[in-house]
């Protein structure tokens with residue numbers, strides 16, 4: 001097993017080189033390798049700052065190509081008489097440069113976009129210029145959304161309005177009649193088959209979106225009475241994101257395949273089946289049905305879709321549809337890497353212990369004896385003894401029988417015993433239950449220059465696991481165990497759940513932190529959802545972001561997107577920079593008048609204040 005399980009989740013993009021640095025192979029196994037630590041140092045020399053979000057455009061291109069080629073392979077294997085036309089759900093990451101790159105890299109595959117709201121529809125319409133690609137229109141809709149989507153067909157955009165609520169049928173009929181343009185519509189079915197985990201409520205009878213079987217029939221009838229059944233071209237379902245178990249997908253496909261052929265039997269032209277999102281990402285590299293993993297490959301996924309739909313259609317003699325998936329996570333996660341630096345550390349102090357002096361308290365002597373005798377055979381017994389001595393010391397102190405110095409000495413000796421016991425247990429395969437929490441209790445806190453709320457909100461909100469590791473010093477044994485605390489003044493601003501084999505562990509193996517020496521960590525696979533869900537808690541803004549493109553001799557910095565300045569984040573909460581500066585100027589003037597401050601100090605203070613307003617919200 002590799003360090004930090006990087007081979008599991010990192011393949012084929014991330015690895016470790018001989019210098020002990022993480023490397024990025026943006027084109028997967030097709031050559032070209034960038035040293036991440038050197039890249040970060042280069043970017044710093046270009047004036048960029050940590051934390052920094054690196055987007056590897058070639059990884060994005062590779063993900064799109066992989067998804068399309070796996071479907072092409074499945075279509076060939078099953079002699080499927082149709083094509084795959086994927087779409088990227090814009091909500092997963094709306095950043096302009098990224099959406100534009102997706103449209104560009106997707107062109108050879110007629111890869112389209114999915115919009116889930118009016119602003120996303122505007123993005124999709126202004127970006128997509130690929131004849132033959134689909135523009136799937138999902139989400140809540142008003143007349144303006146629907147009319148815009150219908151009129152876009154006149155420009156040659158293949159917009160398909162997916163009916164998610166029954167009321168939309170009437171709205172579509174009205175808009176089409178008013179505009180005199182024939183729309184293309186789809187229906188989103190509420191399947192009985194359900195995903196499991198965080199997103200299981202995305203489907204099933206109580207799902208927020210989609211039509212029940214009765215509502216689907218009602219839709220068909222309403223379209224028929226309006227003479228518009230010809231417009232019904234697509235069936236869509238979405239059973240939740242990050243489906244870990246392939247059997248859930250198989251169940252959904254069986255159900256959806258039947259709905260599709262039945263709709264065709266009712267006289268709808270159909271022609272498209274959109275299986276939604278759900279294609280998982282293996283965050284822990286275990287290749288299992290654990291929620292942070294998935295027990296199938298992209299290829300299995302494509303095989304199962306193609307085979308199931310081919311069978312359903314063959315049985316009823318219905319022509320097979322064009323297949324669409326709305327894979328967001330699987331396309332966007334890998335391309336981004338967030339690098340941040342450790343700014344400090346706290347935890348159990350690690351100073352040398354003064355030797356035992358004559359006439360020290362009995363508890364101190366007992367702890368010394370315990371400490372000297374710890375070995376593989378007695379560590380559990382000694383642990384319990386040490387806990388008891390420590391408890392006794394706390395009681396004696398509370399009743400005034402122990403001095404603060406004595407209590408501090410006991411505390412120090414107790415932690416030293418725990419530390420030695422931990423070192424013994426780490427060498428053993430088996431750790432008794434009563435010692436499992438010790439690792440957590442003894443963990444150091446690594447204070448890091450980033451905000452969990454801004455850069456990894458799902459880690460806070462839904463306990464999502466992301467691989468996190470140092471990007472250098474990987475030739476050196478990580479002898480410390482730590483948790484991560486961010487810059488926010490919020491006790492939730494931390495990460496203390498890390499990937500393990502099919503499990504979650506509460507501490508991460510890290511290196512000792514040396515003051516003033518850089519120690520860089522990175523959070524991987526966060527390219528989906530995190531950027532847009534991130535918030536301004538404590539007013540930590542967007543980080544700097546760069547697009548890196550691999551070249552034959554190294555890399556090129558394609559785009560630099562500067563993070564928020566303090567002035568920008570303050571504007572979100574309605575503060576005006578000039579008004580703030582004027583307030584401060586007036587205050588310094590008052591202090592000058594009252595001779596509380598010198599002219600030099602006043603000038604310096606104003607300069608600092610103004611400089612901060614222009615600066616980064618993170619630590620410099």
Ligand code: PLP
Nearest residue numbers: 238241242277278326327328329
């Ligand atoms: N399509 C719809 C309708 C969704 O709600 C989602 C996300 O939940 C997606 C597509 C993208 O899913 P994923 O990121 O799992 O591919």
